[in-house]
Amino acid sequence: MIAVALEKPDTDDGDPMSNSANEDVLTTAERWLEAGKRVAMATVVDSWSSAPRPAGSRMVIDADGVAHGSLSGGCIESEVIAVAIETIASGRAELLQFRVTDDVARDAGLACGGHIEVYIERVG
Incomplete structure (x- = not known):
């Protein structure tokens, strides 16, 4: 089992989907790399139908499973x-599809379903 620790991005405008949120993720990645951490x-x-975050949204993850950002x-x-x-x-980079x-979305209390593609790559 993997313990997941998410850090909430700090944004200048309070919008987690804004460019400043992605810049914050990039800043965190740079800081972690400078500290010697291995990161992805x-x-x-891409996303279709109902997806909470648009294409371009990012999350940085270190080798211990600590993550910053939201997808x-x-x-x-x-x-x-x-x-x-x-x-x-x-x-090895991966492309994940969710x-x-x-029907499943309605059963879970969501308005409608959707599709998200996420590309994961090691950086540094």
Whole structure:
């Protein structure tokens, strides 16, 4: 089992989907790399239908599973962190696809389903 520790991005304008949120993730990645940590970057490359974060949203993850940023508001983060840890170890980038049908979404209390693609790569 992987323990997940998420850091909430600090943004200048309070909007977690803004450019300043992604800049904050990049700043965190740079800081972690300078401290000698091994890290991966996860980026939403595409989304369809109902997705809480737009393409370009990012999350940085270190080899211990500490993450900063958000890709979906919590729906897929634990899976992304697990794959990012593997990516850091192997150096092999991954493209993940997450799909939720409308029926499953309604059962979970969501308005509708959606599809998110996330690219994970080791950086540094």
